[in-house]
Amino acid sequence: MLISLSSSPSPSSSLPRFSNWRSPVLESSSLKPKTTHFLKPLPSSLCYSSNLNFHSKTPLFTRCPLRKRLDFRSWAVSGFDLGNFESVLEAVGVLTTIIVVHEGGHFLAAYLQGIHVSKFAVGFGPILAKFNAMNVEYSIRAFPLGGFVGFPDNDPESDIPVDDENLLKNRPILDRTIVISAGVIANIIFAYVIIFAQVLSVGLPVQEAFPGVLVPEVRAFSAASRDGLLPGDVILAVNGTKLPKTGPNAVSEVVDVIKSSPNKNVLLKVERGEQNFEIGVIPDESFDGTGKIGVQLAINVKISRVIAKNIFEAFNFAGEEFWGLSSKVVDSLKQTFSNFSQSASKVSGPVAIIAVGAEVARSNIDGLYQFAAVLNINLAVINLLPLPALDGGSLALILIEAVRGGRKLPLEIEQRIMSSGIMLVSILGLFLIVRDTLNLDFIKDMM
DSSP: OOOOOOOOSSSSSSBOEEEOOOOOEESSSSOSSEEEEEEEEEOOOOOSHHHHHHEEEEOOOEEEEEEOOOOOEEOOOSBBBOOOOHHHHHHHHHHHHHHHHHHEEEEEHHHTTOOOOOEEEEEEEEEEEEEETEEEEEEEEEEEEEEEEEEEETTOOOOTTTOOTTGGGOOOHHHHHHHHHHHHHHHHHHHHHHHHHHHTTTTTEEEEEEEEEEEEOOOSSHHHHTOOTTTEEEEETTTTEOOOSSSHEEEHHHHHHHHHTTOOOOEEEEETTTTEEEEEEOOOOOTSSEEOOOOOOOEEEEEEEEEESSSHHHHHHHHHHHHHHHHHHHHHHHHHHTTTHHHHGBOHHHHHHHHHHHHHHHHHHHHHHHHHHHHHHHHHHHHTTTTTTTTTHHHHHHHHHHHHHHHOOHHHHHHHHHHHHHHHHHHHHHHHHHHHHHBBHHHHHOO
């Protein structure tokens, strides 16, 4: 399963989006596989700033016609920071659970129909740990690119007759469709359960917007610190231009002016407590010629929580939040694919997802709930794409079979389609892992 994190330009309530994939394929790299698998690569794309010193926090998604909701923000930094070990473990735990849920959907759908299953794996590549139970091999593997459920359909070592009606390949189209779709369905249900649990426990975050841009952090010895900007200040205007009340555009306006004004005076109207006054800041020049002042920026909001008063209200809140997050995930992915030439560089892998998850875990429990929910939704949506190595690709082959009156494509053609898809996903996944690892802050410090 692959995952794609990426931010939406709209200002509203929730989170990043991700992507994920699977489909029946082969574990072997050759065209003659031992076992048929449902593979799930791990998607991810992360939006971040290339400026090493000017960090901004901007909201990913927003929604809510009746009230403004908490913005799940992208940590827009040049290098990912994995932070403390506990938060990293929490992020890894969330990601692993989502993979297990997806694969568990395929496994359960097959098991309940009496279909033979031979393997259940989290990860790909060499086996790190395994055990066998009821003729199924359960394993944890070296590369955290997703997972798979294996079927003994084409395994030469299997003692199951090739014409056994309980082999997946010999089942009717409807049975196979249920097995292939079950992973996506499991992730959708799990996303709703996570949101429902949040509604009943910590509550849904609600934000009230205020004018200007908040300055949560000012770096020591930076231009902002030197010229008198303090943490907690609110920037109301830049060079005489008032900022919008809320949303990522306000942060972007400040960022654009700072970056375009190296060694030039920038006049900021600042609110500090009950006082309003102006401060002149002269941005330092970065190595790339842009301005930097060494601050972190965020939209200016105050956050409260709304907890459901009864079970009916909980279902209502959870439903609204689920559809809001789902629509934002779909819209965000549409933007990625419609402008892929520009967004491709923002696609990241499991390392970046874990880095973002660790940052979320350090921030607040609300973000971790929604991080998990959006990962599930993202995984489900991406897996429905009709591409090789994804569940949607397998469903497309079944659709072709149905259109052909129940006649399958030649086995060799199906295997080549799936094998090529798996190879591309594996190469992409490994590339993203290496690139994102090199982007980690502590790795950069060592280089």
